[in-house]
Structures are given as structure tokens and as C-alpha cells.
Amino acid sequence: MGIWxxxxxxxxxxxxxxxxxxxxxxxxxxxxxxxxRTPEVLASTRFSRPDGGEHVSFSLLLPARHEQAVLDxxxxxxxxxxxxxxxxxxxxxxxxxxxxxxxxxxxxxxxRVRVVVDTHEKKNxxxxxxxxxxxxxGDVVGVFDAEDQVHPELLAHVDxxxxxxxxxxxxxxxxxxxxxxxxxxxxxxxEYFFWFRSxxxxxxxxxxxxxGGNTVFVRTDVLREADGWDPxxxxxxxxxxxxxxxxxxxxxVAYDSDMVTKExxxxxxxxxxxxxxxxxxxxxxxxxxxxxKQLPTFGQRLLARYTLMTPFMQAFTGLIIPLNIAIAVFLDxxxxxxxxxxxxxxxxxxxxxxxxxxxxxxxxQYGLRVRFVHYLKLIxxxxxxxxxxAGAAVRAVWREQRGQNDWELTSHVGAHLxxxxxxxxxxxxVPA
Amino acid sequence: xxxxxxxxxxxxxPAQRQPVPETRSTGRTAPPNRxxxxxxxxxxxxxxxxxxxxxxxxxIADYPTxxxxxxxxxxxxxxxxxxxxxxxxxxxxxxxxxxxxxxxxLTWIPAALxxxxxxxGTMRAAMLxxxxxxxxxxxxxxxxxxxxxxxAGLGMVLFGLSPLSVVLQREIFLDNLAVMWTLLAFAxxxxxxxxxxxxxxxxxxxxxxVLTKETMLFVLPAVFVTMWRHSHRDxxxxxxxxxxxxxALIGLSYPLFALLKGELFSGSGHVSLWDxxxxxxxxxxxxxxxxxxxxSHGVLQSWLYYDRVLILGGLAGGLLLLVxxxxxxxxxxxxxxxxxxxILALVAMRPSGYLPAMYVIQALPFLALVLAGGTASVxxxxxxxxRSEEEKRYVTGGRYALAAVLAIAAGAYVVPRWYxxxxxxxxxxxxxxxxxxxxxxxxxxxxxxxxxVLVDDALWLDLVHAGYEPGRGAIWFYKADLDPAVxxxxxxxxxxxxxxVASPTVRRDAVDLPNxxxxxxxxxxxxxxxxxxxxxxxxxxxxxxxxVR
Numbered sequence: 001m002g003i004w005x006x007x008x009x010x011x012x013x014x015x016x017x018x019x020x021x022x023x024x025x026x027x028x029x030x031x032x033x034x035x036x037r038t039p040e041v042l043a044s045t046r047f048s049r050p051d052g053g054e055h056v057s058f059s060l061l062l063p064a065r066h067e068q069a070v071l072d073x074x075x076x077x078x079x080x081x082x083x084x085x086x087x088x089x090x091x092x093x094x095x096x097x098x099x100x101x102x103x104x105x106x107x108x109x110x111x112r113v114r115v116v117v118d119t120h121e122k123k124n125x126x127x128x129x130x131x132x133x134x135x136x137x138g139d140v141v142g143v144f145d146a147e148d149q150v151h152p153e154l155l156a157h158v159d160x161x162x163x164x165x166x167x168x169x170x171x172x173x174x175x176x177x178x179x180x181x182x183x184x185x186x187x188x189x190x191e192y193f194f195w196f197r198s199x200x201x202x203x204x205x206x207x208x209x210x211x212g213g214n215t216v217f218v219r220t221d222v223l224r225e226a227d228g229w230d231p232x233x234x235x236x237x238x239x240x241x242x243x244x245x246x247x248x249x250x251x252x253v254a255y256d257s258d259m260v261t262k263e264x265x266x267x268x269x270x271x272x273x274x275x276x277x278x279x280x281x282x283x284x285x286x287x288x289x290x291x292x293k294q295l296p297t298f299g300q301r302l303l304a305r306y307t308l309m310t311p312f313m314q315a316f317t318g319l320i321i322p323l324n325i326a327i328a329v330f331l332d333x334x335x336x337x338x339x340x341x342x343x344x345x346x347x348x349x350x351x352x353x354x355x356x357x358x359x360x361x362x363x364x365q366y367g368l369r370v371r372f373v374h375y376l377k378l379i380x381x382x383x384x385x386x387x388x389x390a391g392a393a394v395r396a397v398w399r400e401q402r403g404q405n406d407w408e409l410t411s412h413v414g415a416h417l418x419x420x421x422x423x424x425x426x427x428x429x430v431p432a
Numbered sequence: 433x434x435x436x437x438x439x440x441x442x443x444x445x446p447a448q449r450q451p452v453p454e455t456r457s458t459g460r461t462a463p464p465n466r467x468x469x470x471x472x473x474x475x476x477x478x479x480x481x482x483x484x485x486x487x488x489x490x491x492i493a494d495y496p497t498x499x500x501x502x503x504x505x506x507x508x509x510x511x512x513x514x515x516x517x518x519x520x521x522x523x524x525x526x527x528x529x530x531x532x533x534x535x536x537x538l539t540w541i542p543a544a545l546x547x548x549x550x551x552x553g554t555m556r557a558a559m560l561x562x563x564x565x566x567x568x569x570x571x572x573x574x575x576x577x578x579x580x581x582x583x584a585g586l587g588m589v590l591f592g593l594s595p596l597s598v599v600l601q602r603e604i605f606l607d608n609l610a611v612m613w614t615l616l617a618f619a620x621x622x623x624x625x626x627x628x629x630x631x632x633x634x635x636x637x638x639x640x641x642v643l644t645k646e647t648m649l650f651v652l653p654a655v656f657v658t659m660w661r662h663s664h665r666d667x668x669x670x671x672x673x674x675x676x677x678x679x680a681l682i683g684l685s686y687p688l689f690a691l692l693k694g695e696l697f698s699g700s701g702h703v704s705l706w707d708x709x710x711x712x713x714x715x716x717x718x719x720x721x722x723x724x725x726x727x728s729h730g731v732l733q734s735w736l737y738y739d740r741v742l743i744l745g746g747l748a749g750g751l752l753l754l755v756x757x758x759x760x761x762x763x764x765x766x767x768x769x770x771x772x773x774x775i776l777a778l779v780a781m782r783p784s785g786y787l788p789a790m791y792v793i794q795a796l797p798f799l800a801l802v803l804a805g806g807t808a809s810v811x812x813x814x815x816x817x818x819r820s821e822e823e824k825r826y827v828t829g830g831r832y833a834l835a836a837v838l839a840i841a842a843g844a845y846v847v848p849r850w851y852x853x854x855x856x857x858x859x860x861x862x863x864x865x866x867x868x869x870x871x872x873x874x875x876x877x878x879x880x881x882x883x884x885v886l887v888d889d890a891l892w893l894d895l896v897h898a899g900y901e902p903g904r905g906a907i908w909f910y911k912a913d914l915d916p917a918v919x920x921x922x923x924x925x926x927x928x929x930x931x932x933v934a935s936p937t938v939r940r941d942a943v944d945l946p947n948x949x950x951x952x953x954x955x956x957x958x959x960x961x962x963x964x965x966x967x968x969x970x971x972x973x974x975x976x977x978x979x980v981r
Binding site: 030033036037038039042043328329335338339342346349350353354356357360361 | 625626627628629664666667669670671673674677678681685688689692693
């Protein structure tokens, strides 16, 4: 009985685990490919062409911390917007005179730029934006980061979207662009591509959406009603989206490759790990805040639960798949059980293939030359990236358990800017 | 502002629902997006389905003659149901097992209710399910390829009522199941919603078709062409790579299965996938199909004997669609089926390939569709081409008269021939000798448990139900020579046997099988059923002393 019983138990156990993983991966894949389901869905993810009318005024928040090198460029570019009714509110810290100086100079040059000083002892992005919220005069509050490249026609498109869809929130696309920098930046760029190009639209459609950290526009009254951002949450952007969609606010997502806000990947593997840890921890916090429980339907709550837990399940999957296959090959289980253990690997393979096609599409959309070596990096880097994600997930749980809620610092280099304008050091990292 | 022209405001257009830029060619009669909610389509398809099922189902057990292959697949399905593995002898990778696993599933409930029903004649009824699904899919596919309703119905009739189809689709052949999966793949590839997961599903269905009968590999390019034509430029790369990936991954499960069993490569003491493929690839050729006197030519003649219309008309229709590619909307819509017809025709024309009689089964739906498409094309040319609003009435009348004449001529040619063929199918009794032999062996042999009989595959299950021991008592005749596991049980050769059921198949193949040949030579008929070459003899083994064993 002994060995037989053990083998049977092992067989049942790995079959159950494999099937669970298979369904999880299949759903994730289904959602990831949302935008490409039918040509009609793909067409609906774009901004519709603005009609030239303007009815919405904007207050654009620009939190900046140790950003003196890039801030001025970003402000200049925002001022080139074709929209006529907007103000830029730069938020600087009282302990950061260099950035404040750049901001004040810009404000002196153009009346549309104003400066708000954040005097909090411990600083973070949500606190900074909450400081600026009472000063906003526009109908809509928009959030950008200090190193963002914003398209001049974006505001006109967002204005049109607000008017024609009666939305409370419009989320524009954000895209990491420096895929050539390293093996992980390639995967990082593609993650953004699938998230903003495809997955977010599904969330908007289902009525549960974790918002991105910038290129996000919220009606000012809605934002004030919601008391702004949660200053204690590590993923305040995600949290805001969850809170707004849980009370039934309408969120619209639009993605146009020439209208996205371009960003850069973290400059080192370590900073990527820290950034991801913070997001994961933030997701965990949002999950534990339970705002999503107000969602009206069971399906929505399930989607919320699943989405907020995804990083952890992803980590788990990455570790289990190889283990499962090893069991199937080396243990003497039946052929049926062995087949079942291969199911999660099959979905992983399909995901891989779609990622390769996604990379091709990414190159086409942005006019970037994707070479063979990049495809190779994408494939070979896959398992290693999985290890990184798993590490970040484990770290997040660890930190949350020990109550470490501070923002870890990450450094960025201006890799996405075409000329070597800047190299910046320590600044607070930018959530997407 | 950037705009210098007076801006046209269209406030009614919702921002998030843009129409797709239309790049698809527009057919004459755009099919409704949802066929299942179109009443005329449902009625027409349903009525034709009833007719097809009546003709195919009536007398299904008695005509055509039980085939050896039917027995093989059903017996293997029986082995699957009984939990004896993938075959009741060693599974040797002759075909992927998915085909008879499906037959096992299909016959599971009737076999569980009454185990004796698991014989070839009775279980042919299960094939009606496959025929019905396939025929309905032909209609759906025809409509999705923008055929008008009448032409899609014509395709369904050609596919389901041609005497050739009636004969072949009644039989328990893996090809019939594979055709159903292929048609599903085509229908999904031509899905009007152009949904990513429909195309993915098409890949899965295509792989299932190949794993059901490996010759479906030839048709895969045609599925791909259909998908290419029906996908949208913006989502095509995702749809097509998805489909190819799905197809490849499902297909790879077969070698993976062999690998997990340690039977991927050949080695001593076990069968292997490699050896199975080698056997199939090196089967002796049956000659050039147009070479009179070759085996392939005989096979072609046997097809044409049942129906010329579908084969020659289908080939002509395929050619017509290829030639009119530039002008005809239908021809372009039918790129997939035409491609399938051309590929299958070319493969059949290999100078020294092996051409089995059921090869034509996989071509039947495509021949039917391109013939229907070609007919629709001709009808359109006669009735609509260069027709203007102010055309004289007598010209229009002439068009309709010409169309009527063509339709009547075609009907006059086809209907009497099909009537004869189908009447034979619903009235002839070709299996009386088999049934009599089965009955004799069940009633006249004293103790079946201890009796050893060489029998062909078609009768094997009958003997098992009559109490003979599967494998050792009821022996597939050629296993006596070819399967070492069986040969081992008969150390004295033919002397260890009691009976040989010499059916036409056994007599034909005995030439190359020494044990079977010896058994026939050392036996005498105790019962003979039927006459001439089709007779079935039950021969009892005579020992040297002159008595029975």
C-alpha cells in the first residue's frame, strides 16, 4: 500500500495543482489578448478623433522630486499642447531647492504654470498630489510625472473622450519605450504594451480597474469627493481606480501609439526589483483595504480578487511549472497524469508565442526596429524574468508582514530621451 | 487651433465604438452574422439534414459490405472502453489513437446499455451523428464563404446524398471523423466575427483532425488560406500565429505521448512511433492513378462507379473557381476549399504513392463545396452579369430561360443516376453471409471458450460477444503471423487452431501470411455462406490423421 498510496496521492495532488494553474494561466492569457479579440474591439481601444470643440479645462499635476535636470523640458513640452484651457501645477518639496528653482523659473515665464510646495515631513507622491488638489481650478485633474514625454494633442483627445463618453475618469496609454537597453527592459516594455494596449480596456469594460500612475485624468469634483489619493498606500494609483470603480464611476481607457506618454524602464535590475516589490505590496494593501467588496456583481469581485492577487499567483506559477514537469518525467505517474502536468506549460508556451507577436506589433506601432536578437532575448529572458517577478512577490509579502511601508528609492536614467540630455540620480520612482 | 476647415461636429458618434475599417470583399449575399437565429437557414438546413439522415441511415447495417478496417477501429474502440489500453493487441503507432478513442466515446452509452451491440453492423448507426454534424458544417461553411442559401443547400446535398458519400460515410472510418474536425476548423477559420479565439479553436480542431487521421495534414494549408482571407489586417498576425501555435501544440501531444511511454524512437523489444511512421511512409505504392491497370486506377474506378458527378464536377468546379479568380467574388471566397481540392488531387496523382480507397472521403466536403460554389458562380454569371436597370425585358427573360435549361439539364443527368445508387444503398443486403457466419459460430460451436479461430476484423467483435476469448481464442488472422505475442501462443502453427473463417479479406491476404495460408490449406469448409468470390467459408482444421483437432 505504502508506495502505491503515496504515488496515487502525488498523482492526484499534481493533477489538481496543474489544472488550477492551467485555468489561471488560461484566464490571464484570455484577458491579456483582450484588445486583439476582434478587429472591432481593437478599433474601440483607440481615442476617437477630436471634433475641435473644447469644453473641459485641465489642471495638470506634475509632482517633481530631485528632477531639476528633466523638469523644465517636461514643462516646455506640456505647454506646447494644442488644447487652450489648462494649467500646470508643479509640486515640489520644501527640502528640494534645486527643483523648486527650476519650477519657479518656469512659472515666471508662463502664467499657466504654478508651483505648490509640499511641506510634509515624510514625503511621497500621494501626499504631494493631495497637497495640490485644493489649488486645482480645472474641471479635470490630470497627473503626469516629471520625466514624461506628453503628446501635444493628447489633451484635445482626452477632452473629446470626456465629452462623448460621459466618463468620470480617462486613462491614457503609458508606454516604456527603451526595449533595447537590456534584457529585462525588453520584457518590461512588453508588459506595459500588453497592459495598456489590451488588458486595461478589459478592466474598463468590466467596471473594475486599477488605474495607472500617470496620464490619468479624473473629474475634479469626483476626485475631491473621493478625498484624493490614499497617502498611506504604496500603489495609490491602483487604489484610486479601485475605489472609484467600486462606487460605479465610469472609467474609459484609450490607447493610441502616437498619443501615449513615453517612459523609461528602471535603470538597474535592483531598482526594477524594488519598484515591482512596491507595486506588489501596494496591490496587497489595496486587497486588504477591501474597497473592492462594494463592487455590485460577483464576477467583478472575482476579477478584483484575482487581479490584485495576480503577482503572487504569477510567482507561484513560475516556480511550480518546472517542478511539475520534473515530477511527470521522473516519477512513474500514469500517462494521463503526466499529460495534465504539461497543461500549464502549454499555456505558458502560447503566452510566449503571443509575446513574440506582441513584440513585433510593438515595433511596428512605434516604428522601432526589432531585431532577431531581441526576439531571442525575449524568449531566453522569459524564465529569468519570472524569477525576478517571483522574487519581488516574495519580498512584497515579507515587507508587508514586517510592516515596512516606506517608499524604496530607485534611480532612473533618461534612456528614452533621444538626446543624452540628462542623467538623473536618486528620485522617487514612478509608478505606471 | 490646428483646424482651418470648419469643424464638422458629430456628437452622436460614441467615442469608444468605432467601426472597423472594412477591408473584406463584400459578397453578393452577405450571410447573417448569426445563422442560428436565421429562420430560413434553420429550416432549409434542418430539412436537408432529415433527408440525408434518412438515406444514410436506412439499411445502414446491411450495405455496404462490412470492411476489415471498420472492424479494426471498432475493436480498438472496444478495447478502449474495456480498459484494455489503446488496442486489444499491442498498439504499434499505426495511426494516432485519437480516432478510435472518439469512436469509443461515441459508442460508450449504447455499448454500456447492451454490450452485444458493439459490432460493426450495429454501431454504424453512430456514424450518423458524425454525418449529421459534418453535413450541417458544410452548410454553415458554405454560408460563411458567402454562398447564397440555395447554393449552400446544394453543397450540403452533394456532400450528403451522393451515392459515393452515402456508401463511405456509413462506414466506421476514421476519415469520416477527421472530416468533421476539418470542417469545424474551416468554419471557425471563416468565423464572421473574426474572433481571435475562434481562430485559435480552428487550430485546435485542425490538429484534432490530423490526430484522428494523419492524412488530414495535406488539408492544413487550405485551413490556413481560409483563415488568412477571413482575418482582418489589424489582428491577423495574432490570429494566425495563435492558430498555428494551437495546432502545433496539440499535434505535438502525440510524440509527447510516445516519449512519456518511452516509445518515441525504435529500439529492440518495443514498438515505436518512429517505426510506425516509417511503415506508413514506405507502404508499397499502388501506381499512377491514370495508368490503366494500376491499383490506384482501380481505386479511382471504384469511386467513379458510385458517383461521377461529385468527383468530376467537383474537380471542374475547382478549376473554374481558380480560372475565374480575378473576376469572381465567389472564386476568391472559395480559395480555401479550392486549395484543398487541388492539394488532394495532386497528392492522389503521385506516380508511386499508396492510394487507399477511403482517401476520397476527406475530399468529399471540398468537392461538394467547390461544385456548389462553381454552380453559384455560373448562376450569377447567367442571371446578373452586366445586367443593368434598363435591360430589355426579353433579355432578362432569356437569362432566366437559360438558367432553367441548365438546371433541368443538370437535374436530368444527375437525378436518375443518384436515384439508382441511393436505392441500392437503402435496399441491398450485402452482409447476409457475415451475419450467417456470425450466427453459426455463436450457435454451432460447442465450447467457444476453448476454441481458437482465425477471423477477420469485421467479425472479431461478434466472436468476442459469443464467448470466444479475445486475442487468444478469437484471433485477428494476420496477428497469427505478424504479432510475436500471438505467434508465441501457437507453437505448433496451424495445428493449434480449430477454425479459420475465410472471408474475402482473409483469402486475399493469406498469400503473404504463412500461418494463415497453412491453416486454410489444412482445413475443410464446414459451412459456406454466400456465393462466388464474396462467399464466407467456415473451415475446420484437419490434423494429419484426418480427424479434427
